[in-house]
Amino acid sequence: MKVLLLVLDAAVLWKVYQWRRSPDDAPLRSVALCLLSAALSYPLAMPGGSSGIDTVAGHGTAKLLQNLLLLVTVYFLMSFYLYSADGPDARRRVRREGVVVALAAVALTVAAESVPHDVFAGSFSSEDMTVPQIAFFYIGAGLYLMYALAVAGHWTRRYARMSRRPHSTGLWMTAVALGAVAVACAIRAVIVGIRATGASVPDLVMTAVAFLLVVSILLFVAGVTYSGARARTSAVRLWLRHRCAHRRLAPLWELLTEAYPKHVLPPASSTLWDRMRARGVHRRCHRRIVECRDCLIDISPHLADEEDGLPLREVDPRELAVRLRRASALIGQGVPAPRQAVPLAMGDGGDREADVRQLIAVSDALRTAA
Structure with a gap:
């Protein structure tokens, strides 16, 4: 996890540097803010980071901040595609989507703050979903994530159809990953609804959904890095060939x-x-x-x-x-x-x-x- 955090931090620094050189590039700004939000949310998912914030601000604060940052992350991911492909109406559409994510963030914050901190201290698998605020928190976060990821996946598929290899391969991997994460979020919302009625969900289903999320995230990382990795591999091979030719x-x-x-x-x-x-x-x-x-x-x-x-x-x-x-x-x-x-x-x-x-x-x- 530390290695992944270092890689993410390096990507954030690189994109922020590019954004500073091109401050008017809206798609680049969206990518930089997306990576920055993801980098800020990542430590909150680690035991050390969450416990430190919960100790200072109360139980459940780290979970709330992490989910809010995840909402912002997928919002900026969606904004990247809207700026890139939505034409003259992109700015207006991004603003409308900003209002939606702001309302979702306010609703989740109100739901989390309206229950005692010790009630909001568990994990998704151990949380008491019969508490309406807890169920609303998880359902609301899951539905917005599903919506934003589905929109991003839709634009990714459009780009994949218009692109050639190797770019299309990476885009199709990304599109499948985004669709799978959206499906996982929808399943988690259904699970919350079932548990809110007092019924239980088999552990096998919970494990399968968690496994789907992990595999989808790994596929997403592979997809967004595929074209760049192929290009870097080709560049290294050309570098080695020219260096060898120079020596020979x-x-x-x-x-x-x-x-x-x-x-x-x-x-x-x-x-x-x-x-x-x-x-x-x-x-x-x-x-x-x-x-x-x-x-x-x-x-x-x-x-x-x-x-x-x-x-x-x-x-x-x-x-x-x-x-x-x-x-x-x-x-x-x-x-x-x-x-x-x-x-x-x-x-x-x-x-x-x-x-x-x-x-x-x-x-x-x-x-x-x-």
Whole structure:
């Protein structure tokens, strides 16, 4: 739970930072306030946080505050979708929904404060639902949560239909999770109604509803993070591939730039941070590829072998590595280029990735020969 709280706090800080940079972005503001409300309610659900507040303000205060913050959380979640998709009427609709959540919060507060604190000190499973105020509190909170989550789930499904993978996958997971939580809230409201009459509900049903809530919340977290996690995974894989390509191109680059130092481009930055961050790694890899290609154009006239008659672009990477070493030695001796430049070390695919693979193959051959 502490790890989840730290993750939630980090998300809150990030969104608040983005909100500060774009204060007029209404959907971003809604997301930031949604996460902030959730982060504030989370400690109240923990034994240490609830007991501390109950000791100061009386039994049941932590539960009341937690439920009010949950109402605010789902209200801002719903507001995000309304701002994003409801067009010109979004602001008016958000204000109307704000009045609804305010009335719900006042009603729950009145219900909680109208009973003795010791009566309101239990949990959902142990609370005496025959007390009208207690039953009203749980039914009212559950129905509003069900309503707000159902609206958010409706907009999520609409976005999922309009999106492509991987975004649609995460949105469908989120939509299913929101719908499942709404169903769980509705079931809990029915359970409260049954217990308010004095009847009992089997423990198996209570356990099943609690399990549904836990699974739905986990699915919701997975859904909202799916697209970002996929993007981060792809970014890390690209970072590793470019870092590996930069390292594997080192033998070829060193040989060529020793012969043609004029083609070495000035680095944008030489700090350790720039060498490790994604943008710096991509830039350094691209610069090395460009430098190798430019040098190969200049050195190509020294590589032609009249005996085999093969075009240079069809020469095996190992043979090309041998010729590159001979050509580099000739250039060091000042031998002029005997003919015009020709293309070489180009892939069959005709794209940049195929050319890079050929460059790496030649560089690996130089490394092996050395």
